[in-house]
Amino acid sequence: MDIELAVETYHEGLFAFALSLAGNRDDACELTQEAFCRFASKGHQLRERAKVKTWLFTTLYRLFLGWKRRESRLPHFEMSAVEHELPHLAPEVVESTDAGLIMEALLQLEERYRAPLMLFYLEDHSYEEIALILDTPVGTVMSRLSRGKEQLRRVLGTDLSDSVPRTVSIPIHRQRPTS
Amino acid sequence: MNHQEAKLILSACRPGGADAADPRFQEALEFARRDPELAAWLARERRLDTAIGIKVREGAQPPAHLKSAILAASRMVRPMPWYRQPAWVAAAALLVGLLALAVLLAPKSSELELAQFQRAMAEILVSKEFRLDHMTPSATEAQRWLADRRVDFVMPAKLEGQPTMGCRVVEWHGHQVSLVCFKLDGGETVHLFTVAREAMGNAPTEHPQFSSAGRYSTAAWSRDDKVYLLAASRGEAVLKKVL
Numbered sequence: 001m002d003i004e005l006a007v008e009t010y011h012e013g014l015f016a017f018a019l020s021l022a023g024n025r026d027d028a029c030e031l032t033q034e035a036f037c038r039f040a041s042k043g044h045q046l047r048e049r050a051k052v053k054t055w056l057f058t059t060l061y062r063l064f065l066g067w068k069r070r071e072s073r074l075p076h077f078e079m080s081a082v083e084h085e086l087p088h089l090a091p092e093v094v095e096s097t098d099a100g101l102i103m104e105a106l107l108q109l110e111e112r113y114r115a116p117l118m119l120f121y122l123e124d125h126s127y128e129e130i131a132l133i134l135d136t137p138v139g140t141v142m143s144r145l146s147r148g149k150e151q152l153r154r155v156l157g158t159d160l161s162d163s164v165p166r167t168v169s170i171p172i173h174r175q176r177p178t179s
Numbered sequence: 180m181n182h183q184e185a186k187l188i189l190s191a192c193r194p195g196g197a198d199a200a201d202p203r204f205q206e207a208l209e210f211a212r213r214d215p216e217l218a219a220w221l222a223r224e225r226r227l228d229t230a231i232g233i234k235v236r237e238g239a240q241p242p243a244h245l246k247s248a249i250l251a252a253s254r255m256v257r258p259m260p261w262y263r264q265p266a267w268v269a270a271a272a273l274l275v276g277l278l279a280l281a282v283l284l285a286p287k288s289s290e291l292e293l294a295q296f297q298r299a300m301a302e303i304l305v306s307k308e309f310r311l312d313h314m315t316p317s318a319t320e321a322q323r324w325l326a327d328r329r330v331d332f333v334m335p336a337k338l339e340g341q342p343t344m345g346c347r348v349v350e351w352h353g354h355q356v357s358l359v360c361f362k363l364d365g366g367e368t369v370h371l372f373t374v375a376r377e378a379m380g381n382a383p384t385e386h387p388q389f390s391s392a393g394r395y396s397t398a399a400w401s402r403d404d405k406v407y408l409l410a411a412s413r414g415e416a417v418l419k420k421v422l
Binding site for chain 2: 003004007011012015019020025032037089091094097099100118121126127137138141143145146153
């Protein structure tokens with residue numbers, strides 16, 4: 001697959017995945033671009049066209065992990081241990097909500113939940129492909145999807161009902177390393 | 180499978196139906212069909228997942244300039260010629276070494292044992308790449324599909340008439356092995372592997388030998404020129420129901 005076709009086919013999905021990892025659009029752009037540069041350099045080694053998608057997503061994830069390794073430990077606000085009844089969230093409410101608000105809610109989740117959730121909601125990846133991209137066992141992917149959806153609904157339920165703000169785990173994204 | 184396990188599995192099922200044919204979801208979907216409460220939960224989940232998915236994809240649209248920026252940047256990157264990649268040289272050397280080793284150490288059929296067969300087949304069942312190549316509820320259709328692939332397969336009498344989930348062909352040390360998965364009346368799944376008797380040195384007798392491999396209980400027996408291996412994850416009792 002040539003680079004132009006790969007960019008045309010996958011850049012939107014890769015950007016969304018990068019956004020779920022990095023938490024901000026600038027870093028997501030850079031991660032996406034870097035993944036495609038790797039593809040331009042090494043992609044010709046991929047003999048099976050069907051593997052291009054998984055290769056690109058896996059490469060982007062590894063790039064992100066490389067960034068993280070060079071960062072100091074991310075400070076976190078601790079998550080409130082208070083467990084509330086899961087708020088009922090009607091599909092109609094979501095349908096009439098601004099997409100930006102839904103994304104904000106997703107980006108508030110811990111990375112271990114938001115990365116598989118983003119891949120799930122892109123609907124281009126089976127749970128097995130998600131496990132491959134994130135190098136995580138299938139069972140773990142399933143439980144993170146389940147738990148991640150619960151967390152997302154809690155955050156959305158709180159945001160949409162405009163009730164008292166609750167504390168959630170929010171990684172403080174510091175500046176990306178320059179090298 | 181209980182209610183909670185079914186929910187966990189179905190949480191990973193994409194709402195658009197892309198996973199409908201995945202055998203891992205079959206049991207949970209079947210469970211949901213029999214349980215009105217779970218069916219209602221699943222319908223709500225799918226509607227909500229669809230709604231959230233649309234919004235997430237809309238909210239994660241890349242900036243307009245990204246595509247042209249990527250293309251511009253990638254034009255400055257030249258593909259690395261293969262002969263400059265140290266990995267190729269190392270891989271070639273490793274391959275030659277492994278081939279030599281494989282020729283020296285490859286077991287002959289007479290050296291292969293039933294226990295190896297049991298372990299290898301149990302590993303296939305738990306592999307995360309596990310799949311069935313042909314999904315069908317009909318044992319006759321499964322037999323026809325295997326016959327089309329020149330896989331010699333005779334249905335054991337006690338499994339005749341049992342509904343199937345599907346089938347596939349796997350290879351074990353150069354021997355073709357057929358796999359047919361059956362759905363029993365109690366909801367349990369059993370997996371039947373069949374291989375030529377000549378594939379192993381110590382083929383079992385005609386009376387089923389019960390054993391275990393990984394988390395699977397197994398029963399193995401020979402009939403004519405075939406060795407049969409039946410595996411179930413819910414214990415020997417399930418196997419005895421059909422033997």
